[in-house]
Amino acid sequence: MGKIVLLLGLALIGASALPAETTENGVTTYAEASNDQFPFMVSVQQLGGAPNSATACGGVLISLEHVLTTASCLNELREEGPLDPIAAGNIRVFAGDRNINNILDANRIRVAESFTVHPQYQGSPAYLNDIAIIKLTTPFVQTAVLKALGLPPHSESAQESATTCTLSGWVPAAVNTNLQPILKFATKTLLAQSECLIVPTTPAPSTTPEDTPPEGSQPEETPPGETPPEGSEPGDEQPVQTPQLFDEAATTTPTTICTEPSVDSTSGCAVLDGNPLVCDNQLVGILFHSNKCTANRNNEVFTRVAHYSPWIAEVTGIEVPSSSSTFKPAFAFVSIIALIQIVTSKFFI
Template sequence: MFKFVAILVFLVAVSANKQTPFVHPNARNANLLASRLTIINGKTAAPHQFPYQVGIYVTTPNYIDFCGGSLISSNYVLTAAHCLESATNVKLIFGAQNITDPSESTQVQLKSESFVVHEGWNPKTYSNDIALIKLPTPVKETNAIKIVSLARGERTYSHEQGAVAGWGISRRNQKGVTPILQYITPYILSNRDCKNIDQNYAAVITDLLLCISPGYSKLSTCQGDSGGPLAVNGIQVGLVSFGATDCLSGKPSVFTRINKYESWISKNSDVHFLD
């Protein structure tokens, strides 16, 4: 039964609190989902191992959701467009190890109602799944809070090892976030290898996206932390967009490719890519 379900799943958008069908128009019997993703079969992060990681509670008219993001300047957080599609405001948590413990001395919490969602964002295809949150006041860097560098140029990062962290769902049937930050260190697939996984990936993967290999341990992202950063040697190369409906299916997770959005990020924030 488990294998049967893993094969018949389809593209759906999910969060820690709600699940909404999403079928990619190019996919065939799609074994993918657009999701708020987090870590499956990962490890517990050391305190402030990922100081650029941001937890985002998203308030919409109908529910409160959770996503991830990254601090890209003292004034801006980068996340996924689908996280903010229905948002009225967000609460951002910086410097957290236990996201559910506001008494942590390293935490900084801010609220924002100022978002910029990519003008090409398409909720039907999840193309251009990238957005910015403007902070009401600048965040100061500390030992627990750091600004991440962003990938630029044409480097694909294929076959390089990255790191993804998150507080979202870490096991089946879990409700709510995982309190302590978890992470995985997967390898990045070439787009050709990702497309060769099956016909569904072949239909939806473009040069604006990148995939991570689940490996033999089925390292994966799952519901609860879309928008979170994928970094290689401390440089953010992707942000979590979508992946397999069954988090343990051994299918790749898919990320928005950061270096394809240099000009958009520069135009809409105070981050400038210097030559």
């Protein structure tokens, strides 16, 4: 009997760790989140705008009165016009429900009192130190579906590659469309820093037998006034270059971290700045660069939160945990097994 209980306990632990989404042909598929799955998730919106507007950003509650998001979100929230910071009083924060359209309950809405952008933030094209803190006029009230995630311990070293994490957020189904109303999530894998660089990923069209020019024909010449790429011959196919969107410095320092891209026309794409990346129940990153629902395969790049924990603590007064106090999944797993064995031996032997 004791063995049966132990096996059931292990099965329940294993089942809770299984991801709900899949990956098809290298493309991440987003799944709908349950209402209490990401209680720290918030939507940063403009007052007067539609809750599902494409100008919204993601964010994460690091306390009941502080939201962590990107600085670029607070400078680029408007659909058109200059990229000046928007007034704090025009920012509202939605939390406590997976359906972004449920804004009538006052418990789910707070207005920003102020926000603090990192003093060394650089916008386009560098996007360095892309991080900001919003302070709310009134703290949220903690419930089962609304809780702060807290800060990670300070670290100057990037997490190990191949670590499995979760990215959550309200996402559009396609470029330039409004957000889907239900919160979604996907499992992501961290990339090594050497893989973080944004590089051209769209291959040139392949030459098929049907495309082969007739024997004896001349290759197509370069149009007048244009110079063929160095080292190429007339008629050579060249890869389609995807423009680099920011300086390489942004992806080669401990201030950022990367995952593989997400493009899925049926379930959404991680387009919103500020969406949180969580690994082993710890806040690891906030999204500041994605493919914006386009077909390119650029990596998704996040501001690495652990690098900024001391600055965040200075601004907010939130305590930064020590490295020794962080949650260790492997240790917790072994502890649970040991507890199950003790209980079963006590009552079933």
